[in-house]
Amino acid sequence: MASAHIEHKLALLPDLPGSYQMKDINGKIIYVGKAKNLKNRVRSYFKSSHEGKVAKMVSEVADFDYIVTSSDKEAFLLEITLIQKWQPFYNIKLKKGTGYPYIKITNERDPKIELTGDVKKDGAYYFGPYPNVYAAQETIHFLEKVYPLRRCNGFQGRPCLYYHMGQCLGACWRTVPKEEYDKQITKIRSFLDGNTGRVKQELTKKMEDAAKKLEFERAAELRDQLHYIEATVEKQKIISNDKTQRDVFNFYMDKGWMSVQIFFIRQARLMKRESRLFAITTTANEEFETFIMQFYNRKNNVLPKEILVPAGLDNDVLAQVLGVPVRTPQRGEKRSLMDLAKKNAKIKLDEKFRLLELDNRTTVGAQEEIFKALGLPYGHVIEAFDHSHIQGTNPVSAMVQFVDGRAEKSNYRKYKLAEAEGNHSADEEANTREVIRRRFTRLLKEHKSMPDLILMDGGELEMNAVKDVLENELNLHIPVAGMVKNDKHRTARLLYGDLDQPIDLDPHSQGFYLLTRIQDEVHRFAITFHRQLRNKNSLASKLEMIQGVGPKTRTKLLRQFKTINHIKEASVEDIEKLGISKKVAQAIKVSLQAQ
Known part of the structure; x- marks a missing residue:
């Protein structure tokens, strides 16, 4: 049931086209949509029964906003602009491009x-x-x-x-x-x-x-x-009687999930096929229209001469926005291509369904257990931090991100830190402050969304440093918890709250397994980065000892050969090709062979 605040706002909605933005309890935009009639569309979320991802999204909505436009085309364009700006959790997220040359x-x-x-x-x-x-x-x-x-x-x-x-x-x-x-x-x-x-x-x-x-x-x-x-x-079979460049889109939907197929027809041949699979939060046709718009509004997807889509879409508006004809074939080879795309979409969804449902229980469900244990409303994004150094030298920090219980490796980050002077505790506090300051200052500067929970590998010292930087320097209020290990270096519990109270999870629960994975993953990522940095510095120090090798020569060697063994195996001529004199190249070979 909608809150009184939402009920009052629903009554004021206009009968006009526009874009609407759903917000969670923290004011974060979690979904952006478009509508020919804002009043009918937005009211349908709160006045009708839903299931699956739609129900989950509506349960998190604490407020909404909207922007009126003068036409359906403007609503389309505004929706895409806002999705790309805010990257809402419940909107379809596309890769940057096809990945093909x-x-x-x-x-x-x-x-x-x-x-x-x-x-x-x-x-x-x-x-x-x-x-x-x-x-x-x-x-x-x-x-x-x-x-x-x-x-x-x-x-x-x-x-x-x-x-x-x-x-x-x-x-x-x-x-x-x-x-x-x-x-x-x-x-x-x-x-x-x-x-x-x-x-x-x-x-x-x-x-x-x-x-x-x-x-x-x-x-x-x-x-x-x-x-x-x-x-x-001419090797590939011709599938069309004309040579018009065209992209063919079709989809299959079942149980709140949409499977999309895109065929790239070039030179009268099927050059490449792409697949997408995702849960949706509104009607299939509207989500599909938004998908097509995003597909061409991102880098590396070139518009063809013609786009083919299934019936039920607003072809005229799509064509106006994209600037190329958007057609729905009724018969012939083009219709056969549409049917083939839909058939492939259905096969893809049928193959993945059981795996997706199983994966959802062990990821989203596990993350829900962590938030519930901390007494927090469910959040989608967790970021965890850990440091690595040996006696204060070469200090580094690493951040891993989990979204709905899955590692989002493309969003991992690693940081070289300044070497702090003093005792171990001072180092840990300084490192924590530096990495938190750098991470969240950047997010603020780039207007990126914040995580819903921060996990620190450590105890009260690290947690207090994080909270001080976030609240007193950056005016951010993000929940912070500490991941504590027992005397056997195994994940044991969480620390959370103003008094850093210990929070225990059932050691046999999916939530506990997820917490262990997060703690192990951020530790692995930090250690790996530290080893790479140490090895690189060790290599640099060995090269520094060779007479005639200055910073520029050292950089050339490191960039080209990566390791001492590779330099040892290289010939004098190979080293000379980097613009290094024969005399210095010979000195490098002799010095390294003697080590």
């Missing part, structure tokens, strides 16, 4: 062709995604031979080697007319769009001419280029 023709006076994983709005042409790096690299090598642009670094007063090889138009020694580049780029774009017939004809004619002139090496090279087209570009 793209071929790029740069937007500059003397354009060149290159491989990139970083797609920008810079006016360049992007083609892909490609199934693997090797395939994309080989395609670039092929194009550089057949349709060269610029391969040199620019004007240098003389032709470069690539110009002599016929793989550069000559920006190295002349002003190449823009029309000459445009002509080549037109051919490259046509080839990358799947029109291989023209280039095959050209290569075949050149090969025959070379053979007639008895230029057999040249003829063999052209034959290999033809073979490349047949073996790589």
